[in-house]
Amino acid sequence: MKKFLYTLLIILYSSCQKETFNINNLNGNILVMGHGGMGVSHPYPMNTFESIMHCLNLGTDGTEIDVQMTKDGVLVAFHDKDLSNKTNKCGLVNDFYWSDLQSAYYTSVPYLNYSILSLEQLFSNIDNIYQHKFIFDCKLYPNNDSLFFYQSFINSFREIINKYSLQNNVYFESQNPDFLIKLKNDNPQYKLFIYPPSFETGLETALNLELFGITISTDKISKQQIEIAHSNNLFISIWNVNSKNENISAINKNPDCIQTDKPRHLVNLLE
C-alpha cells in the first residue's frame, strides 16, 4: 500500500512539473497568437468579437484575424469565402454593403448567433490595444476587377491602421505575392508574411520580395527548415496547431510565432 501511494505521489509530482523549453529564435520568445481568437474548436465562432476578446483576455500576445472587405470598403473579420456556410447570409462579403452585414449572424451552432465583426468595431472597443499584436490574414475574394479590389483593400487597411496608430502592432499574411508587393509599395514598414504552398516556395518568394517572414502550416515545416529561415533573417509564423500536443511540438520547432487553436494551453506552457 505504501509503495502504491509513493508511486502515485511520484506520478502526480511529475505530471505537475512545468515543461521547460529552450527557445532560440529571432524574437527571443515565441509570440502566442490565437487563431481567429479562440480557434476552430471553441463554441465562439472564429473572428467574432467574443472569440477575439476571450483570446486577448487569456494573456496571449494577440490574435490572427481573417480579413475580408465589403462592397463599400469596410474591413470585416470573416474566414470562409461564402457567407452561407456559417451565417444567415449568402454570397461573398464583397457582395454586401456593411449596413447589410450588420444584420448577419452565425448559425453554425444552435443558439450561438454571434454577429459579424468589423475591424472598426473591434479596435474601438479594446481598452489596451497597444499591448496586443494582430496578424491580418488577407482573404482576397473580389466580386469584380481584382486590381481595383486590391487597391481598395490596401486603402482600407491604411485608413484603419493610421486611425488607431497600429503600425507597430500589425502583421499581414497573404497567399498572393502581387498583393504583398502592393502592400509593400504602400508602406515599406509593413511586416509582411507570404503564405506559401511549401517551405521552399515560401523561402524563395520571401527572399525575392524582401518580406518579413513566412507563415505556414506546422505540418509543412521542420525545425531544420525554421533554422534555415532564421539564418536568412526571416520570421516564421506557424498555424494549424490545433491540440495541446501540437502546441508542445510547435514550441520545440522554435518558430517566432504560433497561431494556436488552444491559446489557453499555450499561454500556460510559455508563462
Add this chain to the structure above:
Amino acid sequence: MQKLLFIILLCFCFSTTAQEELIDKKKIIFIELGGAAGYGSINYEVLVKKIKKMKLSARVGLSSYKFKDFQNEFNPDITVPISINTYYGYNHHIELGLGQVFTSIIYADKVNYEPTRRNNFSTVISIGYRFQKETHGTIFKFAYTPIIQNNSILTHWFSVAVGQFF
C-alpha cells in the same frame, strides 16, 4: 403552430382516459449528445402515462456551452430543454417529441460591447428510435432533432442518448 402542437401534447399528457394503465411514475436519467440543447445535455424524464404500447413522458434537461464569458469571468451560458415525448412499441419504440428550449447566452452588447445575457425560447422536434425495456434498465435512443431557433431559423440537428430507466 409549434406552440399549438405543444399545448395539445401537454393536454394529452395530463388528461385521463379509460384505457389508461396505472403506473408508478417511472423515471429516466440520460445523457444526450447533440439534440435539443445543442452540443449535449443531462436530462431527467418521467413516464407519466402508458396506454397499451403507447407511452408518454415529460423531460427536462440542463446544459451549458461554456462557463466563462469573453472577459474570462464566471458567467455561464444556460440551456434548458423541456419536452413532451410520446413513443410506441415494446422494448423497441418509435418516438415523437415536441418541446421548447430556454436559452440564456452571453453576447457582447451591441452598444458598449460588455457581456450581456440574451434570453430566448426555441422549438425542438424529435423523431427517432428508442430502446427501452418495460420496467427498468439501460435506455438508448437516437433521433433527428431539428431546432427552430428563436422560432424563426431552422437548424437540422441530431441526437444520441444513453441513460438509465428505474
